[in-house]
Amino acid sequence: MKRNILVIPGDGIGPEVTTWGKAVLEEIAKGFGHDFSYDEALMGHAAIEVTGNPLPDETLEKAQKSDAILFGAVGHAKYDNDPSLKVRPEQGLLKIRKELGLYANLRPILLFDELLNASSIKANILKGTDILFFRELTGDVYFGEKTRSEDKNTASDLMIYHRYEVERIAHKAFEAAMKRRKKLCSVDKANVLESSRLWRETVQNIAKQYPEVETTHMFIDNAAMQLIKDPKQFDVVLTANLFGDILTDEASQIAGSMGMLASASVGESTGFFEPIHGSAHDITGKNLANPLASILSVSLMLEIGFGLLEEAKVIIDAVDQVLKEGYRTGDIADETTKSDQILGTKEMGQLVLKYIAQHIKSN
Amino acid sequence: MKRNILVIPGDGIGPEVTTWGKAVLEEIAKGFGHDFSYDEALMGHAAIEVTGNPLPDETLEKAQKSDAILFGAVGHAKYDNDPSLKVRPEQGLLKIRKELGLYANLRPILLFDELLNASSIKANILKGTDILFFRELTGDVYFGEKTRSEDKNTASDLMIYHRYEVERIAHKAFEAAMKRRKKLCSVDKANVLESSRLWRETVQNIAKQYPEVETTHMFIDNAAMQLIKDPKQFDVVLTANLFGDILTDEASQIAGSMGMLASASVGESTGFFEPIHGSAHDITGKNLANPLASILSVSLMLEIGFGLLEEAKVIIDAVDQVLKEGYRTGDIADETTKSDQILGTKEMGQLVLKYIAQHIKSN
Numbered sequence: 063m064k065r066n067i068l069v070i071p072g073d074g075i076g077p078e079v080t081t082w083g084k085a086v087l088e089e090i091a092k093g094f095g096h097d098f099s100y101d102e103a104l105m106g107h108a109a110i111e112v113t114g115n116p117l118p119d120e121t122l123e124k125a126q127k128s129d130a131i132l133f134g135a136v137g138h139a140k141y142d143n144d145p146s147l148k149v150r151p152e153q154g155l156l157k158i159r160k161e162l163g164l165y166a167n168l169r170p171i172l173l174f175d176e177l178l179n180a181s182s183i184k185a186n187i188l189k190g191t192d193i194l195f196f197r198e199l200t201g202d203v204y205f206g207e208k209t210r211s212e213d214k215n216t217a218s219d220l221m222i223y224h225r226y227e228v229e230r231i232a233h234k235a236f237e238a239a240m241k242r243r244k245k246l247c248s249v250d251k252a253n254v255l256e257s258s259r260l261w262r263e264t265v266q267n268i269a270k271q272y273p274e275v276e277t278t279h280m281f282i283d284n285a286a287m288q289l290i291k292d293p294k295q296f297d298v299v300l301t302a303n304l305f306g307d308i309l310t311d312e313a314s315q316i317a318g319s320m321g322m323l324a325s326a327s328v329g330e331s332t333g334f335f336e337p338i339h340g341s342a343h344d345i346t347g348k349n350l351a352n353p354l355a356s357i358l359s360v361s362l363m364l365e366i367g368f369g370l371l372e373e374a375k376v377i378i379d380a381v382d383q384v385l386k387e388g389y390r391t392g393d394i395a396d397e398t399t400k401s402d403q404i405l406g407t408k409e410m411g412q413l414v415l416k417y418i419a420q421h422i423k424s425n
Numbered sequence: 426m427k428r429n430i431l432v433i434p435g436d437g438i439g440p441e442v443t444t445w446g447k448a449v450l451e452e453i454a455k456g457f458g459h460d461f462s463y464d465e466a467l468m469g470h471a472a473i474e475v476t477g478n479p480l481p482d483e484t485l486e487k488a489q490k491s492d493a494i495l496f497g498a499v500g501h502a503k504y505d506n507d508p509s510l511k512v513r514p515e516q517g518l519l520k521i522r523k524e525l526g527l528y529a530n531l532r533p534i535l536l537f538d539e540l541l542n543a544s545s546i547k548a549n550i551l552k553g554t555d556i557l558f559f560r561e562l563t564g565d566v567y568f569g570e571k572t573r574s575e576d577k578n579t580a581s582d583l584m585i586y587h588r589y590e591v592e593r594i595a596h597k598a599f600e601a602a603m604k605r606r607k608k609l610c611s612v613d614k615a616n617v618l619e620s621s622r623l624w625r626e627t628v629q630n631i632a633k634q635y636p637e638v639e640t641t642h643m644f645i646d647n648a649a650m651q652l653i654k655d656p657k658q659f660d661v662v663l664t665a666n667l668f669g670d671i672l673t674d675e676a677s678q679i680a681g682s683m684g685m686l687a688s689a690s691v692g693e694s695t696g697f698f699e700p701i702h703g704s705a706h707d708i709t710g711k712n713l714a715n716p717l718a719s720i721l722s723v724s725l726m727l728e729i730g731f732g733l734l735e736e737a738k739v740i741i742d743a744v745d746q747v748l749k750e751g752y753r754t755g756d757i758a759d760e761t762t763k764s765d766q767i768l769g770t771k772e773m774g775q776l777v778l779k780y781i782a783q784h785i786k787s788n
């Protein structure tokens with residue numbers, strides 16, 4: 063397969079972790095005989111320093127021409143305590159999502175057995191959890207009309223959905239479910255909300271095109287509860303912008319460690335793949351960052367972006383093996399970790415590369 | 426203190442559990458020298474059978490004249506599988522809330538040490554959790570204007586708040602915080618929603634009248650996460666209708682057992698106190714129902730409705746003692762419970778009464 067990948071390392075630990083994400087792409091390309099080419103571009107503080115713009119035109123052009131984007135993080139300490147700075151790193155991220163028409167945010171919650179104890183949920187409840195959230199990203203009450211009365215005493219936000227907005231993300235979610243355990247749970251509040259009733263009837267209609275997928279519907283309040291009570295019941299979860307915002311944050315706590323979670327934003331064309339952790343400028347350049355979320359972003363790119371399921375699985379298996387053998391970066395180490403098994407960014411990256419090569423050979 | 430209490434046993438296990446709630450009220454009145462008088466009224470299926478109306482006028486009149494209402498549950502199996510029945514038990518509950526102007530729903534999440542293992546959250550995370558939720562009940566996107574376009578392809582719900590709606594529930598929440606650990610966390614989505622910005626600025630203004638209360642603000646997505654990560658950080662949580670619907674359901678799972686949770690709806694005048702479990706018609710009349718949620722509803726009535734903190738605490742201490750000594754009803758028993766300590770409704774009710782009497786005497 064021939065693919066053109068744009069790497070946007072960004073700020074803070076972004077470049078360090080993205081280095082290993084890219085190295086994994088190269089290892090996979092070599093092992094499976096793919097033709098991946100790479101370009102690189104600036105975004106965030108790094109771009110402001112050079113061009114004055116958090117998303118330079120050149121970056122956007124390269125993004126639009128690429129088949130997928132591997133992103134690190136944006137952000138820098140100088141902006142944190144100075145709200146007066148009008149040009150800010152995060153603006154680059156918001157703008158590129160909008161320009162690329164990224165209407166669906168994907169968040170896999172994949173729990174590695176070795177890290178189950180990091181969560182506040184009991185390990186026996188969590189073991190085996192593997193959820194893929196599809197959160198609608200460009201509609202809902204976040205983008206509907208906002209009003210404030212003249213006397214300032216009444217305020218409103220319009221929760222609004224159009225059928226096509228639900229249809230396009232529903233198709234993506236059902237397609238993903240077909241490649242997974244063929245279960246899809248759509249979350250809404252159709253017993254109270256008209257926009258949820260449109261959501262539900264649209265999902266019900268699309269479901270007819272995917273008869274192999276077992277489709278269920280759940281109210282958001284119940285879903286927030288079920289996610290803690292029995293997370294294993296979920297495969298693909300499809301939901302609106304606000305409800306998805308709440309559920310994915312709740313689910314990231316289920317997972318215990320932010321350092322292991324990847325995310326994708328997809329839409330009309332180029333997909334955008336990133337770790338959910340931020341720029342973490344306090345540990346930048348110290349070989350302390352956990353590269354596994356960036357590496358798992360690459361697995362997501364292969365699975366969701368390119369449909370390369372086997373390649374994606376090799377990466378997950380390699381990460382699983384590293385963890386099973388007891389290796390950890392500092393952020394996921396605990397009192398049972400042997401001190402010589404606490405690895406730096408580079409050592410962890412190299413170990414994953416080694417196991418990927420072994421897994422490819424033994425297949 | 427002289428108070429007139431209306432008991433509405435309702436349907437299913439409602440009468441069985443309410444019997445013990447009322448018995449606890451009588452024991453407290455005797456022990457502390459209060460003058461509580463009682464009346465009783467019909468609601469739900471029980472009322473439909475007699476009058477054809479799930480909320481007879483007589484019940485509403487009695488409710489309006491009373492100082493507090495102790496409610497059981499409504500619901501009957503015959504309605505569950507027959508959506509064609511237009512007159513339904515639940516309508517009584519919705520109507521009485523509206524008629525009494527009950528704009529605030531209170532849900533305490535009080536975890537008894539002995540039951541910590543019932544939750545899917547780890548016991549060490551939960552131990553000591555004691556949260557009181559204030560959920561706004563008559564506004565928000567649930568009651569704003571709903572639209573559906575003529576072509577049926579666009580649907581909307583208006584998320585709307587008026588300042589007075591936020592003020593009145595905020596006052597109640599701050600007053601409760603003053604009697605507790607003096608911490609209040611207001612949950613909103615003010616980084617995105619105009620109605621949340623009104624919510625936040627209103628709460629900030631009211632907070633100035635309660636300088637002793639440590640007030641914080643949290644976004645709903647973070648709150649859904651923090652509730653699992655570290656529930657002990659919360660004392661009073663104040664939030665809007667939709668966000669409260671989600672958080673209180675999530676929190677009930679934290680508690681592990683529905684059989685122990687009570688709820689109150691308060692507003693302009695008479696408060697309404699009830700267990701959150703339903704009518705459970707499958708176990709009705711079998712002496713199997715757990716009366717503790719009704720008994721804890723009475724504790725809530727004394728604390729929130731009448732400001733009788735010491736009396737409320739005696740009830741909680743008695744329930745705590747029963748549990749510490751190993752007694753359980755079937756729904757909260759586990760493999761460590763001795764078979765002769767699994768009690769029926771009546772035996773559990775009597776034991777709590779006995780301990781209440783002892784606690785009053787020893788004080």
Ligand SMILES: [Mg+2]
Nearest residue numbers: 307308311646
């Ligand atoms: Mg969020």
Ligand SMILES: [Mg+2]
Nearest residue numbers: 283670671674
């Ligand atoms: Mg609910």
